[in-house]
Amino acid sequence: MKKERLFTIPNxxxxxxxxxxxxxxxxxxxxxxxxxxxxxxxxxxxxxxDGFIARNFNQQTALGARLDSLxxxxxxxxxxxxxxxxxxxxxxxxxxxxxxxxxxYLMTIVFSLIKFxxxxxxxxxxxxxxxxxxxxxxxxxxxxxxxxxxxxxxxTWGILSFIEHLSLQIMIPELKSNLKGLYWFLKSKKYxx
Numbered sequence: 001m002k003k004e005r006l007f008t009i010p011n012x013x014x015x016x017x018x019x020x021x022x023x024x025x026x027x028x029x030x031x032x033x034x035x036x037x038x039x040x041x042x043x044x045x046x047x048x049x050d051g052f053i054a055r056n057f058n059q060q061t062a063l064g065a066r067l068d069s070l071x072x073x074x075x076x077x078x079x080x081x082x083x084x085x086x087x088x089x090x091x092x093x094x095x096x097x098x099x100x101x102x103x104x105y106l107m108t109i110v111f112s113l114i115k116f117x118x119x120x121x122x123x124x125x126x127x128x129x130x131x132x133x134x135x136x137x138x139x140x141x142x143x144x145x146x147x148x149x150x151x152x153x154x155x156t157w158g159i160l161s162f163i164e165h166l167s168l169q170i171m172i173p174e175l176k177s178n179l180k181g182l183y184w185f186l187k188s189k190k191y192x193x
Contacts, residue, residue: 008059010050014067017043021074028078033086037142040082043075044135051128065177069121072131076105079138090146097155104162111166116175122168124181126161133157 020043027036050068054060080102083091091098112120137154140147164182171185179185 005059005061006063008054008061008064009057010054010059011061011064011067013046013050013053014064014071017046017071018067018074021078024078025081028081028085031085033082033142036082036086040075040079041139041142043071044138047072047075047131047135051123060178062177065121065123066119068123069119073109073119079134083138083141087141090141094148094151097152101155101158101162104159104166108162108165108169111169112175115169118175120165120169120175121177122165122179123177124161124164124168124179126157126164126181130154130158130161 020039024036024039024043027039047068050064054064083098109119112118133154137150140150167182168179168185172179
């Protein structure tokens with residue numbers, strides 16, 4: 001069996017994101033918005049970089065997929081916490097849609113833990129696009145810009161992506177990493193029969 005390389009650039013970038021969480025958490029609790037936003041934006045950039053490097057320089061590993069997924073969950077939690085703490089005046093006006101988005105996100109996590117006993121690391125195309133949209137929304141929001149049509153796009157895309165994620169969790173018998181999406185899964189099932 002081929003041994004995976006542990007110390008790859010993508011794994012190091014994902015590990016950086018994991019160890020940054022306590023610092024981001026403290027900044028959030030202490031109400032230090034500027035540094036919180038800067039560090040979380042750095043995390044968003046390293047998330048983009050680790051995926052790009054892993055795919056284009058043949059550094060994809062099972063450990064890297066798990067680290068990236070854990071770092072993504074942590075980034076989501078901290079970004080949401082930051083939005084509630086620092087941008088409550090804006091988000092409180094859109095609470096039903098934001099809570100619906102959060103509800104679907106939490107369902108993907110809870111369902112995964114119930115069915116597989118661990119977090120998924122699907123890395124669906126819809127999730128990647130959603131991550132770019134959500135990251136852009138976060139950067140704009142913390143830069144002082146809120147555009148309702150863009151917000152609605154981000155929420156709608158996110159909810160649809162979470163539905164795709166849940167559908168795959170229901171369909172697959174065992175946990176797999178790096179699935180492209182429901183279309184590709186169904187297509188592969190059609191040709192494998």
